[in-house]
Amino acid sequence: MAKKPVTVTLNGTERAGFAEPGQNLLDFLRRGLGDLSPKYGCGQGTCGACTVTIDGQTHLSCLVLAEAADGRAVGTAAGLADGARLDPLQDAFMENFAAQCGYCTPGMLVSARALLDRNPRPTRAEIVEAISGNLCRCTGYEPIIAAIEAVAEERTRP
Amino acid sequence: MAVHRGRGFAAINYPIGMNLGGDPSQALVHSNPDGKFTVALSAIDLGQGMKSVTRQIAAETLGIPIDDVYVDTADSDTGPHDMGSFASRGTHRMGNAVIMAAQEARSVMLEAAAEELEVDPGDLVTDGRGNIHVRGAPSRSITTMAAAQAAQFKQGRTIAGRGIFLIPLSEVDPETGEMTPVSTFAHAAMLVEVEVDDETGEVAVTDMQSAYEVGRALNPGLVEQQLRGGAWMGMSHAAWETTEPYYPARDHGPVDFNHYLMPGPGDLAPHHISVLERPAEDGPYGGKGPGEMCANPVLPAVVNAVYDAVGVRIDELPVTPEKVLRGIRANGGARPRQAL
Ligand code: FES
Ligand code: FES
Numbered sequence: 001m002a003k004k005p006v007t008v009t010l011n012g013t014e015r016a017g018f019a020e021p022g023q024n025l026l027d028f029l030r031r032g033l034g035d036l037s038p039k040y041g042c043g044q045g046t047c048g049a050c051t052v053t054i055d056g057q058t059h060l061s062c063l064v065l066a067e068a069a070d071g072r073a074v075g076t077a078a079g080l081a082d083g084a085r086l087d088p089l090q091d092a093f094m095e096n097f098a099a100q101c102g103y104c105t106p107g108m109l110v111s112a113r114a115l116l117d118r119n120p121r122p123t124r125a126e127i128v129e130a131i132s133g134n135l136c137r138c139t140g141y142e143p144i145i146a147a148i149e150a151v152a153e154e155r156t157r158p
Numbered sequence: 159m160a161v162h163r164g165r166g167f168a169a170i171n172y173p174i175g176m177n178l179g180g181d182p183s184q185a186l187v188h189s190n191p192d193g194k195f196t197v198a199l200s201a202i203d204l205g206q207g208m209k210s211v212t213r214q215i216a217a218e219t220l221g222i223p224i225d226d227v228y229v230d231t232a233d234s235d236t237g238p239h240d241m242g243s244f245a246s247r248g249t250h251r252m253g254n255a256v257i258m259a260a261q262e263a264r265s266v267m268l269e270a271a272a273e274e275l276e277v278d279p280g281d282l283v284t285d286g287r288g289n290i291h292v293r294g295a296p297s298r299s300i301t302t303m304a305a306a307q308a309a310q311f312k313q314g315r316t317i318a319g320r321g322i323f324l325i326p327l328s329e330v331d332p333e334t335g336e337m338t339p340v341s342t343f344a345h346a347a348m349l350v351e352v353e354v355d356d357e358t359g360e361v362a363v364t365d366m367q368s369a370y371e372v373g374r375a376l377n378p379g380l381v382e383q384q385l386r387g388g389a390w391m392g393m394s395h396a397a398w399e400t401t402e403p404y405y406p407a408r409d410h411g412p413v414d415f416n417h418y419l420m421p422g423p424g425d426l427a428p429h430h431i432s433v434l435e436r437p438a439e440d441g442p443y444g445g446k447g448p449g450e451m452c453a454n455p456v457l458p459a460v461v462n463a464v465y466d467a468v469g470v471r472i473d474e475l476p477v478t479p480e481k482v483l484r485g486i487r488a489n490g491g492a493r494p495r496q497a498l
Contacts, residue, residue, distance in 0.1 A: 046415035097383035101205030128423045135415060138205050140390025141423040143383060 011079025164467025193303025221284025246449020253442030388452025
């Protein structure tokens with residue numbers, strides 16, 4: 001089977017590569033396009049470490065065929081910072097000690113950013129729901145929830 | 159059918175590092191021509207914050223800004239030898255090795271500065287902001303960068319230091335078996351509250367209150383977060399996680415994250431943490447380190463709380479609904495120890 005050309009708009013920039021037959025989007029992003037921010041945790045849709053957005057919706061990139069993303073906009077944690085200026089969520093993760101080993105962090109950030117983009121003032125229950133597909137072994141989740149809450153509260157201030 | 163509440167308590171002593179002596183860690187510290195320092199270690203930071211803490215320790219000992227210290231770690235090809243990151247030993251063992259190495263490097267740095275200032279090295283102090291000056295005469299000063307450059311390009315001096323932490327092997331008295339197994343203990347106490355459903359057997363941890371004595375908390379934010387995350391893991395070990403639910407049989411053992419149960423972000427209990435600071439005599443700036451003990455007291459406390467709630471004494475972890483229900487049935491019903 002032949003490789004297929006795949007073009008995506010990755011974090012706002014058009015990027016093209018060749019996808020192997022059956023290659024998933026996670027592998028295509030990491031090995032094909034060199035974006036190492038989405039992580040491989042399980043390869044079967046149960047850990048959330050590979051979470052990305054496709055046209056603004058969160059997806060587990062290990063379960064998406066690379067060619068299915070052809071022509072679409074893909075967002076990863078690497079696209080959150082604007083140069084040296086971090087996304088407020090990234091700052092809040094640092095201030096709240098919300099990353100220990102950091103392996104879950106890119107997926108958490110993508111899930112949390114997608115939540116805040118569609119719902120700028122989520123309740124705690126909505127935050128919990130939004131990250132319930134992202135496993136974290138280290139933090140006990142509480143500081144991650146606190147970091148997301150901190151950004152949500154910041155937004156509600158005048 | 160009812161939900162019963164129970165309360166359980168546990169207290170632990172936890173030894174830092176490996177027992178019976180030995181247990182070495184090495185550190186190497188050297189300056190670069192820009193006056194900044196590199197700390198080379200082989201111990202691994204796997205999220206517990208060892209790089210931050212050894213960086214703080216090196217900066218404090220050298221007397222320079224923390225920004226001027228870079229910790230290079232986890233490459234066992236190029237770093238000095240270390241036993242590794244386990245046994246809650248990181249802060250204590252590596253921290254002591256870093257102090258020893260940084261002290262030697264500091265004394266060479268002061269010798270280099272003294273030669274430039276034409277004074278005795280014993281009269282020099284550091285201000286922690288990148289300057290070295292004569293005690294009582296701040297105007298007679300030189301930057302650490304200028305001292306490092308003079309050492310490198312003029313004096314032919316290496317600003318570097320070697321450090322190791324090693325505990326003498328503990329002899330065992332053949333008569334009594336007496337020995338000194340560990341140098342330092344940390345301590346903790348934990349109180350948990352649970353709700354036990356006597357119809358489903360499910361146990362929910364609803365509150366945790368803990369007190370930890372970990373020597374001086376060298377980085378209080380990291381200490382608290384390690385305790386918080388560790389208590390979650392303890393709760394998970396107590397009532398959720400296992401690879402062999404019918405040990406020694408492998409039946410029904412989980413094979414992936416779908417089946418390996420852990421509490422998610424919706425299953426958390428509020429956790430109030432008190433950190434008591436009692437600097438350890440042999441610790442780096444008094445530190446011991448929370449390490450593994452952050453998960454340990456939760457397990458016995460949960461088991462005690464289940465006993466308090468329904469009168470079932472579980473002696474094999476984790477506390478699964480099945481074990482709780484079998485216990486309740488064997489007792490002829492739930493037997494709450496007290497009404498909370
Ligand atoms: S790697 Fe995709 S969900 Fe785990
Ligand atoms: S920080 Fe280690 S898995 Fe979340």
